Structures are given as C-alpha cells and as structure tokens.
Amino acid sequence: NAGVTQTPKFQVLKTGQSMTLQCAQDMNHEYMSWYRQDPGMGLRLIHYSVGAGITDQGEVPNGYNVSRSTTEDFPLRLLSAAPSQTSVYFCASRGLAGDEQYFGPGTRLTVT
Amino acid sequence: DQQVKQNSPSLSVQEGRISILNCDYTNSMFDYFLWYKKYPAEGPTFLISISSIKDKNEDGRFTVFLNKSAKHLSLHIVPSQPGDSAVYFCAASSGGYQKVTFGTGTKLQVIP
Numbered sequence: 001n002a003g004v005t006q007t008p009k010f011q012v013l014k015t016g017q018s019m020t021l022q023c024a025q026d027m028n029h030e031y032m033s034w035y036r037q038d039p040g041m042g043l044r045l046i047h048y049s050v051g052a053g054i055t056d057q058g059e060v061p062n063g064y065n066v067s068r069s070t071t072e073d074f075p076l077r078l079l080s081a082a083p084s085q086t087s088v089y090f091c092a093s094r095g096l097a098g099d100e101q102y103f104g105p106g107t108r109l110t111v112t
Numbered sequence: 113d114q115q116v117k118q119n120s121p122s123l124s125v126q127e128g129r130i131s132i133l134n135c136d137y138t139n140s141m142f143d144y145f146l147w148y149k150k151y152p153a154e155g156p157t158f159l160i161s162i163s164s165i166k167d168k169n170e171d172g173r174f175t176v177f178l179n180k181s182a183k184h185l186s187l188h189i190v191p192s193q194p195g196d197s198a199v200y201f202c203a204a205s206s207g208g209y210q211k212v213t214f215g216t217g218t219k220l221q222v223i224p
Contacts, residue, residue, distance in 0.1 A: 042216035090155050103155030
C-alpha cells in the first residue's frame with residue numbers, strides 16, 4: 001500500500017494563477033480531507049468528503065474548490081492563487097471503522 | 113474561534129523524564145480525542161486516542177488523560193526519548209464522520 005500520496009511536493013505560483021493539488025489513497029477510505037498548516041495556526045480544515053460525490057466545507061474553504069468523483073482521489077483546486085494561500089497542504093483519509101486519519105507527506109506551496 | 117487549544121507552543125524535557133502536553137477544548141459536543149505527532153517535512157502520524165466514555169488510555173510509553181468536566185486532556189510520555197522530539201497536535205471530533213478539529217501544536221524537545 002502506498003497509503004496517501006500527494007503531488008507535487010513543492011510548487012511556486014504567481015498571484016492569479018490556478019493549479020490543482022493532487023491527493024490519492026489506496027486504502028478504500030470513505031473519508032478524505034484537506035488541511036493547511038501555517039505557523040502558529042496548527043492544522044486548519046479546508047474541505048472534506050465522506051464519499052464519492054459528497055463534499056463539505058471546513059474552517060477555511062474560501063479560495064479553494066474540491067470534488068470527489070472516485071473513492072481514491074480528492075483533488076484541491078486553487079482557481080486564482082493569492083499570497084495568503086502560501087502554506088503547507090496536507091491531505092488525509094480514514095475509513096469507516098477507524099477514527100485515525102492517515103496523512104500524506106504534504107505539498108509546500110508558495111504564491112508570489 | 114479556536115475550539116481546540118494548546119496553550120504551550122513549546123516544551124523542553126530531559127531525556128528519561130516525563131513530558132506532559134496539554135490540550136483544552138470548548139465544544140462540549142466533542143466526544144473523541146486524538147494526538148498526532150509530526151516531524152519536519154513529514155505528514156502527521158497518529159499516536160493515541162481516547163473516547164469520551166473513558167478517562168485514560170495507555171499505549172506503551174504514551175498515556176492520554178481526559179477530564180471532561182474541565183474540558184481538558186493531556187498526553188504523558190514516560191520516559192521521554194530524543195526521538196520523541198517533534199510537534200504534537202491535539203485533535204477532537206464529535207464522532208462518526210464529523211470533521212476533525214486540530215489544535216495549534218506543541219513543539220517538544222527532548223534533551224539527551
């Protein structure tokens with residue numbers, strides 16, 4: 001099992017550019033989520049999904065879109081990047097029976 | 113509104129001694145609590161959890177205590193080892209597929 005994979009590892013964007021952060025898991029987990037980590041702010045939930053076709057907003061959803069067309073994939077889209085979106089992004093998943101989330105290695109995004 | 117708070121950003125402990133990390137929460141609907149450990153440039157990894165029906169859960173050197181009346185939980189590491197040096201996040205949820213809220217983290221340094 002690869003677990004939770006994220007691509008890319010690093011990305012630099014200019015203000016206004018768009019991009020998609022990829023997240024995939026091979027554990028057949030229903031629940032997937034996206035967090036951002038900023039200094040002094042901990043991990044803040046952006047969006048989450050409880051299954052294919054179902055998504056919901058977390059604490060800081062503005063500026064981000066998600067979709068869940070398959071169980072395995074949960075991409076995060078930045079439509080028009082802003083410097084405030086400079087952060088480290090983590091994708092996580094968990095199954096029905098477990099409460100423990102499995103995290104990917106993260107994507108470090110810089111918006112200039 | 114920070115529903116999960118870790119008021120100590122950092123903690124230094126001598127090797128072999130006890131490390132105590134604290135976490136407070138405000139949402140009385142939270143009924144499941146978790147601790148995650150994070151090394152630099154890696155995703156968080158699950159450490160230990162506790163349900164609100166218990167007041168203590170132990171796993172090897174790690175013990176989590178829950179005081180529901182005070183809305184407080186703590187993680188004890190005994191004995192502390194240099195490899196325990198990491199950022200520790202407290203997290204809480206109201207069960208099932210409800211979203212998980214994280215605290216801001218405490219950076220633990222175990223001094224050899």
